[in-house]
Amino acid sequence: MQLRPFTGTYLIDPALVWRELLNAPQDAHFADDLGLWLISRHEHVRRAFADAATFGNALTLAPVYQMCPEALAVVMRLDVPPTTAAADSPVHTRTRRALRATFANTGPRVADQYGPIVRRRVDELVAGIAARRGAVVDLVGEFAALLPLLVVVDILGVPERDVPRIRSWADGQIGLIWGRPEPAEQVRLAQGLLDFWRYCQGLVARRMTEGAAGDDFVSRALRHRGGDDAVLTPAEIASMAFNLLVAGHETTAGLLAHGLDQALSVPGRWSDLAARPEAVPAFLEEVLRFAPAIDGWLRVTLRPLTIGGVTIPAGARCLLLIGAANRDPAAFADPDRFDPTRAGGRGHLSFGYGPHFCIGATLAHLEARIALVRLAEAMPELRLASGHQSRFKPNLAFRAHRTLLVTQPRSSQRT
Ligand code: HEM
Incomplete structure (x- = not known):
């Protein structure tokens, strides 16, 4: 079969495609347009x-198509050692241990260390955004994609001045690996990736x-290493910094944009969330299930x-179709219905x-919850701009809105 993503x-x-796969009698399909096995249940x-032991990560971050020779020549100069998402045991076990020790990932640690930054x-x-009532604002460019990036750079x-280039490198990396860029674009994106890698090396x-005395992730990781290459x-x-700068923002950006889209495209839902912030966590859990920011890995x-x-x-x-698995009727009742009160989501x-x-799951939850609650509280009358249409970037792994155009009536002044 062909997936044509x-x-x-x-x-x-x-x-619609996930439903066909889930309804088919076979449990795995070979997509010959991609050379990938699809697993969906x-x-x-x-x-x-x-x-x-059966499913390794060595090629998780390798392009899903045959790169042109010029782009490949640039990529070959990337001497990035595999860590976490690209590593198998024993390297994975060691680098994951280092990440757990230096990057907060449990509720209390995340709230304590990252809560103030997020707020x-x-x-x-x-x-x-509130200062621009009456104007059309793109909530992807000015909020959903920006907030997680600002948080992860903090x-x-x-330095904040580097945000624009990190954003462009990270977007480029996602397009280069899981997109289908033309050869000239492949070369440009590969060069960006090399610059990005050199930047991360420079940071370390x-x-x-x-002297690595600071409170930032890189200094913490250097202290954890204690000068011992066997540790890190x-x-x-x-x-790890290279991966965190991408994983830490493109994903949460997706969650926020999908959440805002779901909240604003059904009449009454946004004002309901504004009035009942306690409903936001369950709403976000359903957004994660229904419209995952990464829908195939x-x-x-x-x-x-x-x-x-x-x-x-x-x-x-193999492409593990997270999006399809989240719509499997064997795991979720009435799976194609968006139900923010769903039990067991x-x-x-x-x-x-x-x-x-x-x-970063705990950080993503915290960020999305605070972002949605505060935005809804400050702008309960926010609505999609007339004529807005959802369009997505073509990508095999990351499902990202291109824009989310909204307006807030001038008359609804709130302080
Ligand atoms: C809604 C937001 C997010 C989504 C949907 C998401 C999704 C994922 C997925 C699907 C994986 C692969 C898991 C696996 O292979 O079993 C993953 C791994 C990872 N994520 Fe996230 N992520 C999000 C936010 C974040 C954030 C905020 C960070 C850090 C700042 C982060 C850092 C990582 C890292 C380092 C890994 C690799 C872990 C390992 O291989 O041991 N992610 N994420």
Whole structure:
């Protein structure tokens, strides 16, 4: 079969394709337009995420198409050591341990260390948007995609003046790996990726000369390393920063944009959330299930396996269709209905599952909750601008709105 993820139905509403896959008798499908095996049922996707002995991560961040030779030549100069998302055990175990020690990922630690950063950044952005009543504002560019980036640069101790280039490098990386850029564009994006990597190496080198005494992630990781390459090398710290700067913002940006879209496109829902902020966490959980920011994630088989009656050979790249798994009727009742009061919505696989489970899930929850509550509180009459139409960037993994145009009537002044 062919998935055709970059055009047509899949780009507009991939759930229609996921439904066909879930209704088909076979448990795995080979997409010959991509050279990837598709796994879609909740039970199988969860098992694949959990089974690191069968499903490896070495090619998780490798492009899903044959790059042109010029772009490949640039990419070959990227000497990024694999850490976390691109690593298998024992490197994964070691780098994941380092990340857990240096990057807050439990409720109390996240609230304590990152809560003040998130609230400050949300308040700045909300005040800027509230000051422009009557105007059409793009909530993707000015809020959803910006907030998580500002938060992650604060956590990493990166200067705010570098935000525009980090944004463009990160967008470029996602397009280069999981998109289908033309050859000239591949070369441009690959060059950006190399610049981005050099930037992260420079960040680590600077912190090392400064003595790594700060509260930022890179300094913490250097202290955790304690000068011992067996714990973590400086290049591995740069690799972790490189990954966090992308993973930490493009994903939460997606969650915020999907959440705002769901909240604003159904009459009464936004004002209801404004009036009942306690309903926001369950609403966000349903957004994560229904419209995951990452709807497909790659693994490579380390040995042959049989799913249902289908045998997948060793060395095969597999796309774990998180979006489809989250719509599997075997796991969720009436799965194509967006139900913000759904019980058991937490069984979704939007943050993965098992040993690679997203380290930033708690931060993403905190950020999205504070962002939505404060925006709704400050602008309960916000609405989609007339004529706004959702359009998405063509991508195999990240489902991202291009824009979200909104207005707030001038008359509804609130302080
Ligand atoms: C809504 C927001 C987010 C979504 C949907 C998301 C989704 C995911 C997914 C699907 C994975 C792969 C899990 C697996 O292979 O089992 C992952 C891994 C990861 N995420 Fe997130 N993520 C989000 C936010 C964040 C944030 C805010 C950060 C950090 C600032 C982050 C950092 C990471 C890292 C480092 C990994 C690799 C973990 C490992 O391989 O051990 N993510 N995320």
